[in-house]
Amino acid sequence: MATTTARPAPLDPHQHPAHEARLTVDDRRELMRYMLLMRATEERALTLYRQGKVPGSHYDGRGQEAVSVGSAFALSPRDRACILHRDLGAHLLRGVRPGRVLAQMMGRAGGLTGGRDGNMHFGDKDLGCVGMVSMLPDMAPVACGLALAFQMRSEPRVAMTWFGDGSTANGQWHEAMNVAGVRKLPVVFVLENNQFAYSTPNSLEFVVDPIERAASYGFPGVKVDGNDVEAVFQASAEACERARQGGGPTLIEAETMRMHGHGAHDDMSYVPPEMLEEWSRRDPIESYEARLHEAGDVDLDSLREEVKAELDSETDWALAQEMPDPSTATGGVFATEDPVMGDGKAPWSRWAKEASHA
Amino acid sequence: MATTTARPAPLDPHQHPAHEARLTVDDRRELMRYMLLMRATEERALTLYRQGKVPGSHYDGRGQEAVSVGSAFALSPRDRACILHRDLGAHLLRGVRPGRVLAQMMGRAGGLTGGRDGNMHFGDKDLGCVGMVSMLPDMAPVACGLALAFQMRSEPRVAMTWFGDGSTANGQWHEAMNVAGVRKLPVVFVLENNQFAYSTPNSLEFVVDPIERAASYGFPGVKVDGNDVEAVFQASAEACERARQGGGPTLIEAETMRMHGHGAHDDMSYVPPEMLEEWSRRDPIESYEARLHEAGDVDLDSLREEVKAELDSETDWALAQEMPDPSTATGGVFATEDPVMGDGKAPWSRWAKEASHA
């Protein structure tokens, strides 16, 4: 079964083949910015965890920054996202402040769930996100439902969701793929193949690369280098465009590597050292930095400064947040009003242009 | 993705290509016999239903006789089966007496579940069968477990299970396929595509023929004419052989048609009349009869006589069975002894030969 492989976009936007989504210099700066912001936020979170300020366990997406940033960068403000625990970059890009994430992890009232949930189990409904549950990949059917609403109301909107390699073995993954195919839903599935499901290697989760299954559900499967942020973006932009135009779902497989343990408690003894070494040479941030450096049109030093400054003040903000009031623990089980979701930030220059044209 | 299509075996066993399973004249008589027995039993059951002797609803496999008989004919005595509600022929072939089936449907004490369950929701553990549950296709993971036991004990045995086209949309179908592929389990999955899931046509259940998925789970998918009993047998025999030799699972799709409603209450208004007409011209029993007639070496009239006589006495036996004793209703929820399964009948002449050689 044919699976196309998206190639990194050449740096000069004027030499693009027509079908490719154009990235301005500012766009590239943003891509870099959010990858740096994700890594910085997660590094800060890990510090807080080691300082004993993060209750329970702790998970991050080290090494997978290009996947969440590159894919979410294709989303328009009104699109919706169900984001995975490895994809902090997508939250930040949609407009979640790092401070609220740190507060979330510390169980503070100022966190995204006010301390009711922890880790990456959140989504800011005011930014068009539906927070993940722990059961994987349960957000895949939910994303189908978001897409179903868009389709029924003939809105040119897209639902995007992420899941790992291990999650493709679960029945809900299949049910979501099949339903999306049958209803031709405007949904983009991003399979984040980081080589392991906790300690379990791909070889124990499936025999054939799951990207091969896409065609048997009746829609395209596109495999990309998950450590190349622009390759991920290009594939995602094409998939979103297809979905908006009624072309139905796309399964994107982003090949990457989980550079930290499954959680902070996991020493990764099961990962061959040379494997880690090889992948560390393909660090998504360093390699993009090199490419931008070549192009020379993004001031990386100032960008790093910016990010660091932002993180410092965000961390202070988070640490200043109170723990939640115990008396609120039992309230708010049932809603008294209908759901209201807001739109997310969409830094890709295309949306500003379209807005100004409109 | 390549899917092979098994062709009907030529009638002269001596001209078989080596890989094909040989059928003697007696074998062919047996194939015919069980198809006739299935149809006769189901016709009798329908009569009893219309006479108000069958409580609840009533389901049969009219038109699908070649699938269950052809596939189950490949099983050896020690193989195990999880049989679907359309596949009475498989039960009869493994040794279930028609009378016990009729008694089961009438909720009599002499039925296979003693009145505890009804319809086709039974399996005779003494004949190596595990009865289906209503949730579809829940027996697929169970069949994987049977196969897992064989594999762990290095026994050259096979688990066979059946499911419908609609059931392929369910998550458990995927989980079973994937697990079978990952563990290379000796299991044969028979997908019975009878064009509808209750009233729902294939087009609303999937976009691409599910047989195409087999390769993406890492094992062969074989599509056969489900109304050609020998074609079904050949594909099944090959799949069983492969499984016994450690070659892992096979997905067989038998293309057929459900000639009755989903249940006796269903008038099939949703089925285009011409579709029914076309398929009735392909009746599995009539077409096999024609072929055997050509060959001339099976006395069909005596066979019909035999079957009718058997059904008459079996029906009398069934009608003579009592209703279960209400005082037994609440007992037997928990077992006090370990499970014991017996072996099934295996009419294919090959097994008798192997036994005599051993």
Place this chain on the structure above:
Amino acid sequence: MPEITYLEAISDGLREEMRHDSSVFCMGQDIGEYGGAFKVTDGFFEEFGADRVWDTPLAENAMVGAAVGAAVEGLRPVCEMQFADFIACGFDQLVNVAGKMYYRQGLAVPMVVRLPSGGGFSGGPFHSQNPEAWFLQSPGLKVVAPSTAEDAKGLLASAIRDPNPVLYLEHKNLYRRIKGDVAEGRYETPMGELGVAREGTDLTVVSYGAMVHTALEATEDIDGASIEVLDLRTLCPLDRDGILESVRKTSKVVVLHEATRSCGVGAEVCSLIAEEAFEDLDGPVVRVTAPDVPIPFSPPLERAVLPQVDDVKEACRELLAY
């Protein structure tokens, strides 16, 4: 007001809501052209089209999960399980995604899952279950179980308009057996309020769903005793005050349901009474329920397992004599 069946009342209520609110739509197996296994959505496909009457693939978790997604985006999905028993196949999405969504992130999930439940017609172990108690043990889900045609329509309307996931138990054995004068047009039966099916002073029978009718029949005349029959109607949130009020009046209680016994809704009602009305009781709180067994297929076995009129009579007699 025309007299219609419980089944017609459900259809009527669903149709009214769909006509009035374009965000309401149905999902389920065979609910389209075929009109559903029990014909609740008969004619809906023709009136509302394939989009709003979606014949879904055989995949309950996908159905419930997609309903959650559509609900948070502003639609009001009504899922039909072909039989309540199949909710076990959509259980995870229901208890973990739908039920916990609002508490965790303040995002409401207005959706309904219709559960054709209960036995009494040889449905066997997989077409007769009453799964309600699972969901009282799963915070964030509301549960209703109407026993009359009027409430069937009114509670469905309330369930659809409620901003939470609501499980709507429709008892299959009431579908065509029970009729009632049902108002035309739209109306709501408030959730969380029990109904008094019959007033009485000597003993209270607490029940819901099909068993309300069993209770009424059984207690029509027990040696002239005045027996109150409560129809819970909503199981979550439970009308605790309504139950306690009746108990304080009669001081004797029989709790009756068709579901199996251990950790059933009856256990919750008994415990509530034992905790809150201990001093008002003139006798033990008695449960009449199915025993802890699967529901058998054959009529004599099924009758032996499901609570019968005589079982209720006997329980009441004993308690009255206490």
Place this chain on the structure above:
Amino acid sequence: MPEITYLEAISDGLREEMRHDSSVFCMGQDIGEYGGAFKVTDGFFEEFGADRVWDTPLAENAMVGAAVGAAVEGLRPVCEMQFADFIACGFDQLVNVAGKMYYRQGLAVPMVVRLPSGGGFSGGPFHSQNPEAWFLQSPGLKVVAPSTAEDAKGLLASAIRDPNPVLYLEHKNLYRRIKGDVAEGRYETPMGELGVAREGTDLTVVSYGAMVHTALEATEDIDGASIEVLDLRTLCPLDRDGILESVRKTSKVVVLHEATRSCGVGAEVCSLIAEEAFEDLDGPVVRVTAPDVPIPFSPPLERAVLPQVDDVKEACRELLAY
């Protein structure tokens, strides 16, 4: 007898059974080379190999279903849910296939599903649940919930040797907190018999799992009252006689569990007492449980939701004063 942790006792019991009976094997996510999320099967992969310590794909229904198939063919599978919460994803196979198999067709299903359950360490809504009550409402499943290292080993042995599907609840908050002198070699703790954690005459606290320790701590000295603490150990089948015997002695009962309240195991115990021991009661049967909410993540919220020592103290004080 060496003193080992509750966690070590589980590993020890499982290892002993696997050494002694080659038909016993394990299935679960990351239980192989990694030794399991909580290291219960640490070293098993090396000792028993990949076949008997199967690192399964992320598919709970397939795991439970495959266990059923292997069990009826004569093996004795022990499934590990990575967290008890994930049993919702294998729910259908458990309640519909495993639970009803023997009743329907006389085919026994000797299998165990291990459920690392409970909260108290900021696991949040999906890593803290206590799902036991769902399974008391699902006929055909046995449920055990040890509170001590000794019983953890003994009940696991009994569960593995039992010819029925058994849910084995191992409380995560006891894993390393609780130690005990555990006999080496193989032994069984009989299923269906409660344990008396402390004898007493004035009041009975009925509990199980981690809350047994909360009960013991809370009732160590309440104004010198003599308080009996029952450790149910097996939740299905429930030791009804054992509970009633204690109630008849003390006449006052507090039922304590960590699971949410409505239709929890506590509801069943209260109802049993209200029905069978009404005349022996000198006060209402009081439940101390988590309220009907998801278990929150942040420590102050989680503490507010899960029963604490002081909650139990207060409930006992009030009831003693009644």
